[in-house]
Amino acid sequence: MTPSPEPAHDRVPLAPFWRQWSDRAVARAPAGWTGLIDELRDLQDAAAASAPPAETVARATALLADARRLLAAHTVADDEQLYGKLLRLPGRGQTLSPPLRLLSWTATEIVGEVTFGRFHSGSNDAVHGGAVALLFDEALGRLSDLDDRPPSRTVSLRVEFRSLTPVGRPLTVRARLLGQDGRKRRLAGVLRDGERLCAEADGLFLALRPGQR
Numbered sequence: 001m002t003p004s005p006e007p008a009h010d011r012v013p014l015a016p017f018w019r020q021w022s023d024r025a026v027a028r029a030p031a032g033w034t035g036l037i038d039e040l041r042d043l044q045d046a047a048a049a050s051a052p053p054a055e056t057v058a059r060a061t062a063l064l065a066d067a068r069r070l071l072a073a074h075t076v077a078d079d080e081q082l083y084g085k086l087l088r089l090p091g092r093g094q095t096l097s098p099p100l101r102l103l104s105w106t107a108t109e110i111v112g113e114v115t116f117g118r119f120h121s122g123s124n125d126a127v128h129g130g131a132v133a134l135l136f137d138e139a140l141g142r143l144s145d146l147d148d149r150p151p152s153r154t155v156s157l158r159v160e161f162r163s164l165t166p167v168g169r170p171l172t173v174r175a176r177l178l179g180q181d182g183r184k185r186r187l188a189g190v191l192r193d194g195e196r197l198c199a200e201a202d203g204l205f206l207a208l209r210p211g212q213r
């Protein structure tokens with residue numbers, strides 16, 4: 001696999017399993033679905049950042065309950081859900097972890113950009129450590145399963161927090177495949193704010209056997 005000539009997240013090569021998984025969700029997604037997910041992400045940040053008066057709390061709670069009832073009327077099994085499966089989109093259509101935008105990639109390295117919102121703040125405008133681990137799981141997992149490699153699962157993830165990870169600024173994440181030994185893939189990642197190292201991680205991913213979920 002050669003480095004991408006025109007880096008763009010939606011051109012990241014997907015292995016057959018993930019391409020099918022993602023394309024099936026794209027085909028079933030109704031018009032406006034990605035707008036709903038973007039709104040949900042903005043809502044999480046707005047809720048985390050606000051200190052509203054009681055009338056606003058009551059109105060927002062009623063609106064949220066309405067939205068929840070509308071969506072819950074269309075609950076489906078995990079296999080049929082759309083959330084998190086749009087792999088060609090930064091954030092892949094989910095709000096658990098902040099959108100990871102892949103800027104460049106080879107078979108053994110990806111570089112991406114991420115901005116944490118207030119929703120992922122732990123305290124003092126610093127990102128919660130668990131959210132940093134979430135980002136690494138996402139970035140290392142994405143590289144682990146890139147190209148034609150069979151799908152894998154994280155079996156071990158170790159994170160070292162080197163300095164505070166700021167909220168609201170574009171950060172760079174770099175993941176590398178260090179080696180493969182049978183089903184085992186060793187990966188490492190770094191998260192930087194400009195030149196400053198915020199955190200680094202190493203992980204072990206295990207390729208699933210055929211039929212294993």
Ligand SMILES: CCCCCCCC(=O)SCCNC(=O)CCNC(=O)[C@H](O)C(C)(C)COP(=O)(O)OP(=O)(O)OC[C@H]1O[C@@H](n2cnc3c(N)ncnc32)[C@H](O)[C@@H]1OP(=O)(O)O
Pocket residue numbers: 137138141142145152153154155156184204206208209212213
């Ligand atoms: C596209 C979206 C990107 C997002 C990516 C997100 C990725 C994730 O978060 S996945 C979710 C979190 N991970 C999980 O839930 C995994 C839970 N674990 C499992 O399901 C199982 O352990 C599974 C299926 C991965 C492997 O089970 P199984 O096939 O029975 O493997 P098993 O025989 O136990 O182990 C295989 C080898 O790995 C080794 N191994 C297993 N776990 C570990 C570990 N934690 N540390 C070190 N080695 C390990 C074993 O020792 C064994 O080594 P050897 O072959 O040398 O004896």
